Amino acid sequence: MPDFLQIEHIRKTFPGVIALDDVSFSVTGGEIHTLLGENGAGKSTLMNVLTGLYHPDRGEIRIDGQKVGFTSPRDSLSCGIGMVHQHFMLVPAHSVFENILLALDNVPNLFNRKEYRARIKQLIDQFGLDLDLDSPVWKLSIGAQQWIELIKLLMRDCRLLILDEPTAVLTPQEADRLFSVLQQLKQQGKSIIFISHKMREVMQISDRVTILKKGHSIATLERGSFDENRLASLMIGTDQIPEWQKNLQMSEEIVLEIQGLSVRNDRGLSDLDSFDLKLKKGEILGIAGVAGNGQKALAEVLTGLKSASQGRIMAKDKDITHSDAKKAYIAGIAHIPEDRKSIGIAPDMSVDENLIMKSFRNGAFSHWIFQDKKAIRRNAAEKIDQFAIKTGPDGSPVRYLSGGNIQKVIIARELSEKPAVLVALYPTRGLDIGSAEYVHKVIADGADRGMSTILIAEDLDELLKLSDRIAVMFRGQLVGYVDPRNTTREEIGLMMSGEKQGVAG
Amino acid sequence: MLEILLDATVRAGTPILFATLGAIINERAGIINLGIEGLMLIGAVAGFAATHASGSLLIGVIAAFVLAFLAGSIHALITVQLRGNQIVSGLALTMFGIGMTALFGKEMVGLTITGFERIAIPGLSLLPVIGKPFFNQDLLIYFSFVLVALIWLFFYRTRWGLAVRTLGENPAAADTCGVPVNLYRFLAVTIGSGIVGIGGAYLSLASTPMWIENMSGGRGWIAVALVIFAGWSSPRAMLGAYLFGGITAMQLRFQAMGTTISAHILQMLPYAFTILVLVISTMRLAKGASQQPESLGQPYDREDRK
Numbered sequence: 001m002p003d004f005l006q007i008e009h010i011r012k013t014f015p016g017v018i019a020l021d022d023v024s025f026s027v028t029g030g031e032i033h034t035l036l037g038e039n040g041a042g043k044s045t046l047m048n049v050l051t052g053l054y055h056p057d058r059g060e061i062r063i064d065g066q067k068v069g070f071t072s073p074r075d076s077l078s079c080g081i082g083m084v085h086q087h088f089m090l091v092p093a094h095s096v097f098e099n100i101l102l103a104l105d106n107v108p109n110l111f112n113r114k115e116y117r118a119r120i121k122q123l124i125d126q127f128g129l130d131l132d133l134d135s136p137v138w139k140l141s142i143g144a145q146q147w148i149e150l151i152k153l154l155m156r157d158c159r160l161l162i163l164d165e166p167t168a169v170l171t172p173q174e175a176d177r178l179f180s181v182l183q184q185l186k187q188q189g190k191s192i193i194f195i196s197h198k199m200r201e202v203m204q205i206s207d208r209v210t211i212l213k214k215g216h217s218i219a220t221l222e223r224g225s226f227d228e229n230r231l232a233s234l235m236i237g238t239d240q241i242p243e244w245q246k247n248l249q250m251s252e253e254i255v256l257e258i259q260g261l262s263v264r265n266d267r268g269l270s271d272l273d274s275f276d277l278k279l280k281k282g283e284i285l286g287i288a289g290v291a292g293n294g295q296k297a298l299a300e301v302l303t304g305l306k307s308a309s310q311g312r313i314m315a316k317d318k319d320i321t322h323s324d325a326k327k328a329y330i331a332g333i334a335h336i337p338e339d340r341k342s343i344g345i346a347p348d349m350s351v352d353e354n355l356i357m358k359s360f361r362n363g364a365f366s367h368w369i370f371q372d373k374k375a376i377r378r379n380a381a382e383k384i385d386q387f388a389i390k391t392g393p394d395g396s397p398v399r400y401l402s403g404g405n406i407q408k409v410i411i412a413r414e415l416s417e418k419p420a421v422l423v424a425l426y427p428t429r430g431l432d433i434g435s436a437e438y439v440h441k442v443i444a445d446g447a448d449r450g451m452s453t454i455l456i457a458e459d460l461d462e463l464l465k466l467s468d469r470i471a472v473m474f475r476g477q478l479v480g481y482v483d484p485r486n487t488t489r490e491e492i493g494l495m496m497s498g499e500k501q502g503v504a505g
Numbered sequence: 506m507l508e509i510l511l512d513a514t515v516r517a518g519t520p521i522l523f524a525t526l527g528a529i530i531n532e533r534a535g536i537i538n539l540g541i542e543g544l545m546l547i548g549a550v551a552g553f554a555a556t557h558a559s560g561s562l563l564i565g566v567i568a569a570f571v572l573a574f575l576a577g578s579i580h581a582l583i584t585v586q587l588r589g590n591q592i593v594s595g596l597a598l599t600m601f602g603i604g605m606t607a608l609f610g611k612e613m614v615g616l617t618i619t620g621f622e623r624i625a626i627p628g629l630s631l632l633p634v635i636g637k638p639f640f641n642q643d644l645l646i647y648f649s650f651v652l653v654a655l656i657w658l659f660f661y662r663t664r665w666g667l668a669v670r671t672l673g674e675n676p677a678a679a680d681t682c683g684v685p686v687n688l689y690r691f692l693a694v695t696i697g698s699g700i701v702g703i704g705g706a707y708l709s710l711a712s713t714p715m716w717i718e719n720m721s722g723g724r725g726w727i728a729v730a731l732v733i734f735a736g737w738s739s740p741r742a743m744l745g746a747y748l749f750g751g752i753t754a755m756q757l758r759f760q761a762m763g764t765t766i767s768a769h770i771l772q773m774l775p776y777a778f779t780i781l782v783l784v785i786s787t788m789r790l791a792k793g794a795s796q797q798p799e800s801l802g803q804p805y806d807r808e809d810r811k
Contacts, residue, residue, distance in 0.1 A: 014808075051681070053807055072807075074683035089678040091671050093799065102667050103682045109664045152682075 002065035004029045004191055005081075005160060010059035012045055019045040021215040023059070027160065032182060032192045034202050036235055037212035038432040039403065043195050044086065046212070047162050050193075051083045052076040077105075080159035084149040084166055092138035096131055096148055103152035123151055127181065142169040142292045150181075161185065162193045167201060168458055169291045172493035179205050197235075198459065199228045211235055236433050246444050246466070253281040254316070255452050256302075256421060261311030262476075263297045271297030273476035274311065279421065279452050284443060286467030286484070287456040288492050294476035295456045296338060299425045302454070303335040334414035336424040340403070344410045347399035351391050352380040354398050355413050383412040388438070404435030411442055422446060422453045428462065440466055460489050474498040510754055511638035515646060516712065518750025520545070520721075522649050523704025524728035525735060525742040526656055527697040532732055533660065534693030535673040535800045536584050539595030540577070542725025543602020544698050548573045548705025550606040553716045556618050562710055566645070569706035570699040576602065577698020578691070585690045588804035603719060613716040620714030621645055645707050652700070656739040669693055673798030676805035686805055701725070723776065730779050734786045736796035745782070752778050 003026040012020040020042045027033045035043050048054040050061065052070035060067050063079050070076045090099050100120050101107060107116065117133060124131050129147055137145060146166060153161050163182075167175040182192055182205060196202055202209060203226075210220045211234045219234055256279040263272040272294045279285055289295055300306040302313075313321045337343045345354050356365050356376055365375050377394075384391060389408045392400050398409060407427065414422070424443065428436035443453050443466065457463050463470055464484045472479040472495040479495045494500035524541050531538040538544075551572035556565030580598050583589040621643035629640040639650075660666035671679040672690055680686050708720050727749060735741035756771040764771075 053680070055808070072683075072685070073681045074685065077683045083681070085681070089675065089681045091674040091678055091799075093674055094667075094671070098667055099678075101664070102671055102679065102684070105683075107664045110662070111664055113662075 002062070003027060004064060006062040006065075007046075007050070008060050008062070010046065010049055010061075011057045012042075012049055012054055013057055018215055020049070020056070023212065023215070023217045025210040025217050025220055027191045027193060029159075029191055030186055030189045031207040032186055032194055032205050034194045034196060034206035034209045035212060036197065036202055036209050036231060038197065038235060039430045040214075040432065041212040041235075042215045043212055044164060047083060047164060047193070047195065050076065050162065051081060077156065077158075080157070081162070082153035082156060082158035082160070083162035084146065084153065084164060086164040086168070088145050088149055090137050090145055090148060093136060095134050095136055096140070097133040099137055099148055100152055100155060103156060105156050120151070120155065123155060127151075141290070143171075143174050143290065146170070146178075154185075158190070160191045160193065162195070164195045165197075166194075167196065167198065171290055171496040172460070172489050173497060174290075175201065198461075199231060200461070202231065203228060232433075247448055251281040251283070251450075254278050255281045257314040259312045259314065261301065261313065262309050263294075263301050263306055264309050265297070270476055272301065272308075275473075275476060276478050277454075277471060279454060280468075281452055282447050282450045283468040284447050284453045284455055284466055286463035286470040287454060287473060288460060288463055288470050288496060289473035290496050291458060293473050293496075295473060296425065297476070298473075299335070299338070299423050299454075299456060302421075302423050303333055332417070332419055332421070334417070334419035334422040336407075336410055336414060336422070336427045338425040338429075340406055340410055341399065345398050345406060348397045350395045351384070351389070351398050351401070351409055352376050352395070354409055355380050355383050355416075358413055358417060383416070387412045387442075404431045404438075407431060407435065407439065411439065415442065415446065418449075419451060422451055423456075424453060425456045426458060427455070428457070428459075436462075460492060464489075472496055507634060508637050510751070510758065511635070512642075513754035513757065514747055514751040515638050515642060516750070517753040518746040518748075519646050519649050520704040520707040520712065521724050521728050521731065521749055522653075522743055522746035523707060524701045524725055525731045525746055526649075526652060526739055527699070527701035527704065528728050528732045529735065529737055529739060529742060530656065530669075530693050530697030530700065532801055533673045533737055533798060534669050534690045534697075535676060535798055535803065535805075536581075536690060536694050537591045537595060537802045538577075538580060538598075538694065538697065539592060539729060540580050540598025540602065540698070541595075541701050541728050542721055542723065543599035544573045544576055544701040545705035545708070545721040545725045545728075546602045546606040546719065547576050548702025549709040549720055550610045550613070550705075550716060551702065552706030553613060553616075553618065553709040554609075556710060557613065557616055562621060565710055566703060566706050569702040571702075573702020573705065574695050574699035577695045577701075580698065581691045581694035584804065585687050585694065588806060591802055591804075599725070607718050610716050610718060614718065616715065618710070618714050621711040643711050645703070645711055648703075653739045653743050660739075665689075670798070672805075673800055676800055677807075680805070680807060686807075690805075701728070704728075727775070727779050730783050733797075734782045736786075737798065738796070748782075749775055749778065 005027040007026065008024045010020050010023045023042065023046055035046070037043050045054065049056045052073045052075050055071065061070065062068065068079060097117060097120065101116060120133065131144060131147065137148065146169060166178060170178060186192060194205065207223050208220055209226055209231060211218050211231065213235065258275060258277040260274045260276065261272050262270055262274060265271045275294065275298065287295055287298070297306060301308055308321060311321070312319050341347055346357070353376070356379060359365065365372050365379070383389070387408045389412065390405050398406060401409065422443070427439050431439065443455065447453060455463065455466060467484050470482050470484050470492065472482065472492060474496060475498065479498065480501050482492060482495070491500065524545055528538055528541050548569035552565040552569035555568030556562055576598065580594050583594040584591045623641055623643055625641040630636045632640070660670055668679060668684045669689055671684065672686060672693070676686050705721060709716050731742060731745040731749065734745045752775045756774045759766065759771055760768055
């Protein structure tokens with residue numbers, strides 16, 4: 001009997017980019033098959049081909065041995081393939097009920113509300129979830145939104161579920177719960193394609209692992225024939241990983257203190273709610289928390305993009321919340337933003353121009369009112385060399401660079417003025433391992449020079465490795481601090497869901 | 506006195522009500538249509554010509570719907586299939602409508618037909634105050650009442666309606682749920698345009714049973730504004746249209762009474778009111794109580810990489 005799903009020699013190009021080049025793998029009934037690869041390896045593109053969102057240039061997809069040609073998600077859904085996308089396909093303004101209802105098959109156009117509500121409620125109860133069907137989706141936590149996506153697929157009786165980095169938005173405990181549900185579904189004979197780059201999880205739940213690298217499928221391994229090292233070496237290949245050493249920072253001097261800070265969002269709700277934080281000189285302070293618990297607001301208020309409705313920001317015992325000093329102080333805070341393409345750079349301007357964006361007023365780059373092109377070029381050449389940025393031809397727009405190199409451009413610019421404080425929001429998100437290590441090295445080197453870093457990240461392993469202290473956030477409040485050398489993932493997980501307090505101060 | 510004023514309110518508000526309802530259907534699916542003014546004129550001229558030729562008001566209304574539907578399909582083709590700029594396409598449609606109706610309407614200027622007549626609904630029309638204004642009217646007005654309810658039911662009680670609302674909010678979500686995005690958007694634009702056409706036909710078949718060049722007189726633009734005032738909801742569109750109708754009725758009344766205020770200033774009032782309405786509803790939008798479909802104005806390309 002042929003495998004449930006076979007994918008053969010798929011190729012997909014976008015203007016100027018080969019996203020997938022000769023990818024083959026197969027999925028059998030009742031297995032959890034992991035797709036492993038660095039960002040940019042083509043995992044999401046491949047899944048978009050499989051769900052009919054992208055049309056492949058070449059290659060074929062077979063289901064139960066029959067060749068299928070998907071022209072839309074409708075086709076792949078009717079073959080029983082469903083996906084939880086990394087960016088959820090939900091309508092925030094619509095209720096939970098409406099979001100799920102639209103995903104159902106065979107709903108008459110004039111439907112019986114009561115009947116469908118009962119059916120959805122039944123499935124929600126079956127998983128012991130606490131979801132209010134009438135609540136608009138935007139009011140729910142990201143974790144709950146992911147359950148809605150999963151319920152959408154289960155209501156449709158999909159045979160193959162694709163989950164694209166589902167644990168990125170979950171606490172370790174929630175992730176475990178998800179895994180046990182996935183095991184249940186597997187026992188029911190459903191196939192699951194699981195996408196992740198967190199080794200721990202891959203080892204935990206995969207029956208087979210297929211490794212993608214630069215658009216090629218390079219190996220499929222059975223359970224028992226892989227371990228973390230082998231997977232990592234296959235995934236990264238021969239790329240150089242920079243080495244760095246972390247020194248323990250001992251200073252007790254407080255450079256920045258936040259007291260009872262509240263920030264409201266556009267909907268009038270509190271993103272930060274009486275939040276407190278103390279940042280010591282030369283330390284790397286990790287911020288742990290499930291996405292959407294106020295991390296973004298924290299970064300924005302510290303970098304002057306948002307203002308506080310309550311509370312104080314103190315720089316070395318001086319209140320700078322509302323004073324003129326704030327502007328100057330904040331101008332000295334380096335910022336690695338979350339969304340590097342939309343606010344980190346000016347995508348259509350060149351690398352040279354992007355690199356001087358923070359210091360363009362500086363006399364070093366101008367003659368009278370004109371730009372000093374030579375000085376700008378010299379500065380860029382220096383930075384490109386120092387940060388090992390791989391650029392295209394001189395003067396080409398920065399958006400043609402890979403994610404890792406764009407991030408290096410941002411870091412090079414932000415660190416050029418030797419800041420005392422760096423606020424880094426998910427600085428390694430979407431980067432390959434080599435680039436991510438490079439970012440870690442830069443942050444650790446900065447700490448040695450006395451720069452204090454607020455590192456907001458979603459990967460606990462990253463936080464545990466890099467931080468001197470970890471502060472945990474939940475619903476816009478500080479839960480407490482933990483010592484990364486003296487804690488467990490479980491403890492942080494419980495704090496992230498607000499179930500456990502940490503030590504104060 | 507109040508009865509007469511209310512009666513004039515409903516009659517002045519109805520063409521705008523139809524136009525607003527049509528625009529709501531467009532925008533709920535995520536497509537901005539600034540061609541409303543042109544579509545009203547097309548409906549008005551088509552309705553008048555068909556009625557004049559056939560002698561049947563029903564055929565006139567159908568012709569208005571069909572011609573506006575067809576004109577709307579130009580906008581749908583450009584904005585949905587070709588993912589063109591919705592603002593430019595809509596403005597072009599309005600210009601096209603003004604020009605074409607002036608050209609083809611030339612021979613019809615001065616002709617007359619028998620327009621829609623009042624039909625009292627037994628019982629209801631005897632109610633005090635609201636009886637006459639709402640239930641001693643013509644068939645198109647009764648149809649507009651039904652349409653308000655039908656559109657509400659469509660959006661909130663049918664799966665089609667849910668799909669169309671999702672298109673306006675997040676077309677990718679609809680797509681991954683198996684909704685044919687382009688087909689539904691196309692239909693929302695064309696059917697919405699057809700309903701706008703009926704609003705135009707009301708002008709030439711009921712308000713004043715004749716064709717006058719550019720007879721919509723900016724009502725299409727007011728409808729575009731009222732969509733925001735109405736928060737994309739059909740019952741509130743009714744409220745908005747009648748508010749506008751009420752001010753129109755009042756200023757006519759003032760003029761008839763022979764006040765010393767210049768007629769030009771009085772005629773300006775409904776439009777000044779529209780600006781006021783826009784300011785107020787935009788302030789409300791800015792406060793975050795937004796009802797605006799999130800993907801309004803954005804073309805959907807499935808393979809677009811974000």
